[in-house]
Amino acid sequence: MPRSKPDPKKGIHVKIRLERDVMADAVAWVARTLPNRPAVPILAGLLVRAKGSEVTLSGSDNETTGQITLPAQVDEEGEALVSGKLLADIARSLPAKPVEISADPARMELVCGSARFTLQGLPVEEYPALPEMPAATGTVAAEVFARAVAQVVVAAGRDELLPVFTGVRVEIDGDTLSLLATDRYRMALKEITWNPTTTDLEATALVPAKVLNETARSMTSGEEVTVNLSSGSTGDGLVGFEGTGSSGSRRMTTRLLDGEFPKVRHLMDIKATRSVRVRTDELMAAVRRVALVAERNTSLRMTINEDDIALSAATGDQAQASEAIQAAVTDHVDGDPTITAAGFNPHYLSDALGALDTPYVDFSFTAPGKPCLVTGVNDLEGESEGDYKHVIMLMRLPS
Known part of the structure; x- marks a missing residue:
């Protein structure tokens, strides 16, 4: 819904002063939400709102909206709208000096040292109203959240023709927050403890993996991230995140993905007939070396010997x-070994190993061609870490 038109006699005036690095970082972050080929031209704009002693930068592609609020010297309050991509390019190129920004309805001027840029203004009154942030559902430690998301998104699909696989299923059950992703050939599950607004809270949401990953990585400067989940159960629902980045407070909202996420949790309940434990860093290095000669779409063979x-x-x-x-x-069973060799997609194996944060890795095998469970182990003789599970579908080995 377009915003109300301003008084043409009064106009819109903005006059602010920002540090160059702060501005460049903030503009770049917001600009990531802008569409590359906007269906509606006005969505190419980045909205600058100055009020009090703060400046808020906003951008949206009608699905995902990013906002960042920065402390600034505000001499005149108001709003201005300019090309977001161009503003990001300019901000990145400015010298390391304070930036003075002034704008009216027709243009925006940036002055930084002896550098001066003038950008054409876009009609603020035509910019769509940004979505309201849903009510807070709970909070989670920022670093814990970022690490958990990074461990899971590696298993999310990238084929936009199968959108349900490009999401991360967020499951809330009391003080447990679970993240689950799969691209059909692998899957990852991470469970963390968080602080829900109510102890009996139960909810699920399918969040675009790309947005979730970018959001989690960009909000690690503060102590915690607030998760805001709407009550919508279809793609009309919204999820929002609030946290602190390197240059101010950040808010991100995105529409939930529609469709039913496949029931894959049971595939992680693997009862190993044979398990292998090895140092994570040694295996990662070896996989990288051996994979250099792996032909496209062929497997990396792991032959299992006695020691x-x-x-x-x-x-x-x-x-x-x-x-x-x-x-x-x-x-784990009597008789001959049930599996003596396994075929891995080398990229999937590297991703799984890179997602671990333990010195050892445990492979749980059942039979040739069956899924393999990968978990982390802190001690060679200890129990596997149960909060993170990564399953890889094994490839068929040539006879």
Whole structure:
């Protein structure tokens, strides 16, 4: 809904002063929400609102909205709208000096040292009203939230033709916040403790993974992030996040994805017939080396021996690579081993290992071609960390 038209006699005047680095960081963050090819041209604009001793920058693509509020020297209050991408490019190029911004309905002028830019103003009255932030659902430690999101989004899909797989399912059950993602070939689940507004709270939401990842990474300067979830159960619902970034308080809202997320939690209840434990950093390095010769869409082979594993890959007859790493191998059933080799997508394996924050990794195998559970272990003889689970669908190995 367009905002009311201003009094043409009064006009809109803005006059503010900001530090260059603060402004550049803030404008760049908001500009990420702007559409590359806006269906409505006005959405290419970045809204600047000066009031009191603060400046609020806003941008939206009608699905996701970003707002950042900064302390500033405000000499004249008002609103102005200019091309967000151009403003971001200019802000990034300015010298390291204070920036003076003045604007009227027709243009905006930026002065930084001897550099001076003039941008054409866009009609503020045509800019759509931004969505209201939903009510607060709870808070979570900022660093914990950022780490949890990073561990899960690696398993989210990137095919926009299958939007339900491009989201992260957020599940709230009292003081437990669960994040779950899958692209059908792998899945990741992280459970963290948070502070809900009510102890009996239960809710679910399917949040775009790309937005969630960008939001979580950009709000780590403060102690906590507030999660605001609307009551809508379809794509009309909204989720909002509030936190502190490097240059001010940040607010992000985005529409929830529609569609039913696949029931994949049961696939993580893997009862291992054979497990392998190895140092995480050693395996990550070996995977990177051996994968250099892995042909596209072919597997990286992990051969399981009594006290080590051997990685191997090849590009036909052109190149081959292999490397052995000491491992602790345990059989959980009597008789011959149920699995002696497994085929991994090397990129999926690297992503899973990179998501761990433990010195050791545990692979739980059941049978050839069946899903493999990857978990972190702090001690070679200890229990697997249960708060993070990563499942990879194994690839078929050539006979």
